[in-house]
Amino acid sequence: MTTPPRKPNVVLILNDDMGFSDIGCYGGEVQTPNLDRLAAGGLRFSQFYNTARCSPSRASLLTGLHPHQTGIGILTYDFGPEGYTGNLNHRCVTIPEALKASKYRAYMSGKWHVAGNLTEPTDAWPMQRGFDHFFGTIIGAGSFYDPNTLTRGNANVEHEASADPSWFYTDAISDDAAATIRTHAREHADQPFFQYVAYTAPHWPLHAHDEDIAKYKGRFDAGWDELRAARLKKLVNDGILRDIWKLTDRDPSQPAWTDAEHKAWLLRCMEVYAAQIDRMDQGIGRILKALEETGQLDNTLVIFLADNGACAEDIPETVTVDELVHKLRIAKAETRSGEPVHFGNDPNRMPGPENTYQSYGTAWANLSNAPFRLYKHWTHEGGIATPLIMHWPTGIAQRGEVRHTPGYLPDIMATILDVTATPYPSQHDGHPIEALEGHTLRTAFDRDAAERPPMFWEHEGNAAVRMGRWKLVRKYPLAWELYDMDEDRTELHDLAAQHPDRVADMARRYDEWAARCGVIPREKILELMKQQKTPPAFWEEEIVEEARKG
Numbered sequence: 001m002t003t004p005p006r007k008p009n010v011v012l013i014l015n016d017d018m019g020f021s022d023i024g025c026y027g028g029e030v031q032t033p034n035l036d037r038l039a040a041g042g043l044r045f046s047q048f049y050n051t052a053r054c055s056p057s058r059a060s061l062l063t064g065l066h067p068h069q070t071g072i073g074i075l076t077y078d079f080g081p082e083g084y085t086g087n088l089n090h091r092c093v094t095i096p097e098a099l100k101a102s103k104y105r106a107y108m109s110g111k112w113h114v115a116g117n118l119t120e121p122t123d124a125w126p127m128q129r130g131f132d133h134f135f136g137t138i139i140g141a142g143s144f145y146d147p148n149t150l151t152r153g154n155a156n157v158e159h160e161a162s163a164d165p166s167w168f169y170t171d172a173i174s175d176d177a178a179a180t181i182r183t184h185a186r187e188h189a190d191q192p193f194f195q196y197v198a199y200t201a202p203h204w205p206l207h208a209h210d211e212d213i214a215k216y217k218g219r220f221d222a223g224w225d226e227l228r229a230a231r232l233k234k235l236v237n238d239g240i241l242r243d244i245w246k247l248t249d250r251d252p253s254q255p256a257w258t259d260a261e262h263k264a265w266l267l268r269c270m271e272v273y274a275a276q277i278d279r280m281d282q283g284i285g286r287i288l289k290a291l292e293e294t295g296q297l298d299n300t301l302v303i304f305l306a307d308n309g310a311c312a313e314d315i316p317e318t319v320t321v322d323e324l325v326h327k328l329r330i331a332k333a334e335t336r337s338g339e340p341v342h343f344g345n346d347p348n349r350m351p352g353p354e355n356t357y358q359s360y361g362t363a364w365a366n367l368s369n370a371p372f373r374l375y376k377h378w379t380h381e382g383g384i385a386t387p388l389i390m391h392w393p394t395g396i397a398q399r400g401e402v403r404h405t406p407g408y409l410p411d412i413m414a415t416i417l418d419v420t421a422t423p424y425p426s427q428h429d430g431h432p433i434e435a436l437e438g439h440t441l442r443t444a445f446d447r448d449a450a451e452r453p454p455m456f457w458e459h460e461g462n463a464a465v466r467m468g469r470w471k472l473v474r475k476y477p478l479a480w481e482l483y484d485m486d487e488d489r490t491e492l493h494d495l496a497a498q499h500p501d502r503v504a505d506m507a508r509r510y511d512e513w514a515a516r517c518g519v520i521p522r523e524k525i526l527e528l529m530k531q532q533k534t535p536p537a538f539w540e541e542e543i544v545e546e547a548r549k550g
Contacts, residue, residue, distance in 0.1 A: 019368025064413030096130030174283025223257025410438030461522025
């Protein structure tokens with residue numbers, strides 16, 4: 001009697017606020033030997049997309065749906081209407097919930113950020129949504145040395161970080177994931193597993209170890225202008241991008257590197273950002289080692305991607321302790337040793353230590369997203385294009401190849417269900433479930449696949465439709481733009497005026513999709529915020545004001 005092949009394990013690794021071209025195997029300067037190894041032994045995708053923001057991306061990734069369908073229309077703050085309540089609802093099923101039908105165990109290490117209640121376990125917390133193990137944070141951001149909402153299972157364990165001077169969140173995520181893999185091999189060797197590893201690196205605040213920061217001393221001294229051009233050249237040489245796609249202009253709000261002030265501080269910001277990614281890659285190496293030592297690497301599908309494009313948000317020096325600590329709960333006022341934390345991008349204070357809380361700003365985010373336009377929040381390529389690496393020695397025969405097949409987050413669940421031979425349910429725990437929106441990428445494992453169905457995005461009024469080579473995109477509240485992605489992936493030549501019928505057709509399809517998926521027009525969201533007297537958080541002030549002026 002022939003023993004049927006064992007179902008593959010799946011390790012899904014998501015990082016936070018990283019640009020398209022930061023890691024080594026996607027053109028960047030950051031040393032990522034472990035991610036580079038996965039790329040060399042597997043596949044890189046050149047046209048994969050997220051949803052432009054952390055919570056919506058996580059909701060879409062975990063459910064195979066569009067975020068509005070899951071209850072996460074913007075963030076995990078309640079904007080009132082159905083679809084924007086900031087809580088993962090019961091009209092969706094998560095990957096671990098679905099995989100129970102195939103006898104998978106499920107583990108999670110890292111950032112959750114799809115539940116509105118940050119302190120009390122609810123039916124939107126990980127252990128209630130199919131995971132057998134959870135260690136991480138419920139909130140979406142915070143100190144890497146002493147984060148809020150640190151949770152094990154359903155219990156708050158912030159004391160673990162507070163009591164240990166050597167504790168660091170990126171390391172804790174990596175070590176927990178590696179330990180869980182070894183525990184599974186000892187105690188549940190007869191079952192396959194799904195492991196979700198959700199790093200907060202390199203999301204602000206800029207926190208990193210001195211030894212990691214030191215590795216990048218001088219690496220960015222050429223400045224953002226020269227390095228943006230160098231990244232594009234490497235991406236073209238590696239076959240990820242085409243040589244006919246030209247570099248976008250430097251962000252018009254930013255100076256040329258030669259004219260920039262506070263260069264020592266600016267360089268330190270980028271060095272710390274790179275160190276954050278470096279530390280994550282080191283941890284991924286420990287996860288891969290655990291898979292190897294337990295004999296599971298060959299039959300494990302490892303997937304790596306980012307939740308949105310690089311983040312151009314500045315943390316203003318005027319930001320208040322009340323907003324960060326008490327309202328948003330993404331910071332603590334003091335370090336573990338009792339020192340005050342200094343909030344805001346102060347060029348007189350170098351980032352990295354626990355007593356700082358800074359971000360790296362627009363110009364470096366422009367480098368991180370090179371060669372594309374715009375950033376996190378927006379649906380132009382800089383906001384939604386992500387690296388995607390897939391590595392599975394048993395199931396992917398090709399090594400080191402690039403796939404240009406387009407795809408987006410709902411496809412991840414569809415792919416996982418496909419490779420694990422798991423059916424997508426029509427109901428779960430007595431609740432009817434929305435139909436799966438994603439399409440499997442398994443057909444692209446051997447070669448680039450044929451054209452796929454249209455893809456749609458919306459976040460804060462920013463919207464896009466991708467149909468074959470054409471992309472319709474809008475920076476709210478401006479008009480629709482149209483780009484030929486075969487000829488102009490960097491979105492430099494708006495063809496909307498030349499193709500009004502195509503614009504009208506794609507806009508009509510977008511409206512139909514938005515109505516079906518519960519997308520609320522941005523004007524109504526802004527009106528609700530006004531009625532509720534809800535001031536925008538510091539990272540949304542500029543965006544909301546721009547929309548209101550429009």
